[in-house]
Amino acid sequence: MKIDELLAASDGALADIFSRLVSDVSSRGELSEKYRRLAVLSALMGCGGQDAFRAELADALDAGFDPAAAREAVMQSAAYLGMGRALPFVQAAAEVFAAHGICLSPETEDLRDRSERGEAAQVEIFGDVMRGFHASGDALARPVNALLSENCFGDYYVREGLSFRERELVTFCLLAAQGGCEAQLAGHVAGNFRVGNDAHILGETVLAMLPWIGYPRSLNALTCVRNAVAKS
Structure with a gap:
């Protein structure tokens, strides 16, 4: 079920307001579709939005998003959320993949x-x-x-599955969406700059996350980006 359907089933007025916000963000945003999907999925994991994550992952897969990229973002969340908070998303992703007939084979690890x-x-x-x-x-x-x-x-x-540039974007979103990780977020803003995600891209990423993580955490993330620009 899509997020607007989930909201409409509970509160039609709120569904309308949220739909307008998402539409406004989309009309202003300039991220590539892959970056936008990675940003939203990572932000939902960071803020603990399990129901919205399921809906957005299903929507992303329906739109042709690479399931391997989604899986890598979910796996990476374990490092930045801890398995205590990542486990529900590991399970949710597996269930959504199964519902879409997607089977991702395990790789042989080089230890x-x-x-x-x-x-x-x-x-x-x-x-x-x-x-x-x-x-x-x-x-x-x-x-x-x-x-x-x-x-x-x-x-x-x-x-494999995500480039360093894409992984740094995922990390930026996971940290920004959690809140309270600004020291680590600042370090990864600098890392994003080094791999090619400049201040404009990170600003667009925050805009994509905003409907899902709210204004306070979005503003905190922008402050980290702004401070990094001042130091560069």
């Missing part, structure tokens, strides 16, 4: 050199400052930094 491959991804996205990051920090931070390289980047970012 060799996870730390090295993860660090290489970090360096490509954030620059040479990330060399040796996995071994940096004090006694409290060092284990987490090592896992960031091995797991977050070495397990997720290096997977």
Whole structure:
């Protein structure tokens, strides 16, 4: 069931208002269709919008969106939401895929050199400052930094299905939609800039997310983008 149908079944007036907002955003937006779909799906995971996620994923697949790209965004959410909050979306995606007759085969994982491959991804996205990051920090931070390289980047970012540029956009949306992650969001705004998602693209991404995550988190995300521009 589409989101407007879900809303109309509960409150027709609210459905009309939301439909106008989505239409207004669409008329102003300049994102590619793939970026817009990635932004909305990632934002819905970030804000915990399970019902809307199901509806939007089904709509995206009906419109020809690549199911492998959707799956990669869902998998990546585990690194930024934690499995405690990502699990419902893993299950929802599996159910929507099944309803569409989509079966994505599991890949053979290469567990060799996870730390090295993860660090290489970090360096490509954030620059040479990330060399040796996995071994940096004090006694409290060092284990987490090592896992960031091995797991977050070495397990997720290096997977096929999404480019680094697309993955950074997904991360930006996951963090912005959660709220309270502005320190990490600022770092990934800089990462987005480095891989080609400039301030205009990120501004358009925030606009695409706005109906789903609300004004406060959208404004906070724009502040992070604006601050990054001032520092660049």
